[in-house]
Amino acid sequence: MKYVDEYRDPALAQRIAAEIAQLSDRRTLKLMEVCGGHTHTIYKHGLEEILPRSIDLVHGPGCPVCVLPMGRIDDAIAIAEREGVIFATFGDMMRVPGSKGSLLDARARGADVRFVYSPLDALKLARQHPEREVVFFAIGFETTTPSTAVTLLRARAEGVRNFSIFCNHVLVIPAIKAILDSPDLRLDGFIGPGHVSMVIGMRPYEFIARERGKPVVISGFEPLDILQSVAMLVRQISAGRAEVENQYTRVVPPEGNLRALEAMAQTMELRPTFEWRGLGMIADSALKLRPEFAPWDAEQRFAVPGVRVADPSACQCGEVLRGALKPWECKVFGTACTPEMPLGTCMVSSEGACAAYFNYGRFPAGGRPGAATIELAPAGRGGATV
């Protein structure tokens, strides 16, 4: 892929790290990267080893697979196991454990669960199988929601009636508000999600700077993007400023993607409340289909248990998702919970903080992770370059 090397220049990385060290002046700064994609880049490229020890990167709740509570997985399985249903889902959701196993287990029991890359692929399945009910398991933040909205608009325009959406889309801003209100975490700033912001723009973050006094820098996903964003945050803190800045100007327009926002508003509306794994019930934090899309709403068409299910007692995903615990500090990390046999969602998705630590081998016997080497080359397993 073009234009990658310039975002992975080790000499430039060292210069940015030196500036961060000088500006932070040994004061410990806790900066949360909200997006799971950023967490992945940080561990794939060993950025914590380049940054001065005064910078403590805290992993946020921005992995869409990780924040989905077990009860919703159980609901998905209940739909998937209905007679005549083809249940279409993104790959990572197949292995996420519910209280009675995963969608993969349901498939082994005979349910027709299929992996797709897009809700549009699920709609195609519905056209190909008019005698079956095709249900798409919609998850994700505002980056993913537009594809569900476009699919719903197409389904209505084409009159495809054997297709529906099990909607679990969540919103990033209420999650950040919940974290800001969390009593066990003191943060100094936020690395804002790049591709969510490509859709929602910069304005929704302004309350964080204006009302809460915390700087936000919307960041790209390459190693130097993230280092530069940390430098921009530290510059703001050092100067006593709290503003929303955009490091990712090559992709994020200040106003976002207005067509995508319009498609979302046409098809979906706020749920009064929604359960987040690790964060509990958060008001106005998720989307459901508008009443006019009821014919395509799986929750309207099929009965689901709708039961809240507690996480396994050994699992500490909740603390990890709130940034209160580092992944390797969880008591089952790497032992009872591994990517092959995950106990919690943070170990399932490649965007999850626990899987990122585990897959790139960045967990020590104790203390800060990683060996004292500087590398911008990918590390560990799954080290394919972009």
Add this chain to the structure above:
Amino acid sequence: MFGGGGCGSELSGRCVTCGDEALEAVVLEVGGDGTALVALGDQTAEIDVSLVAELAQGDRVLIHGGVALARI
């Protein structure tokens, strides 16, 4: 839509669609019905382009869940 089976993490070390991160693709051919054929790594895919301004062959786009979200 995309070739191959299983979770598509081979392109970037992360899942193509499960994470909230879009992927860069190059437009090969613009269709007349709000779709386009794009190159994504060594694969090709038909995507929806109804949420971005008019595209031309060679444009680079960010796509997520089979839908283009930005021209870059």
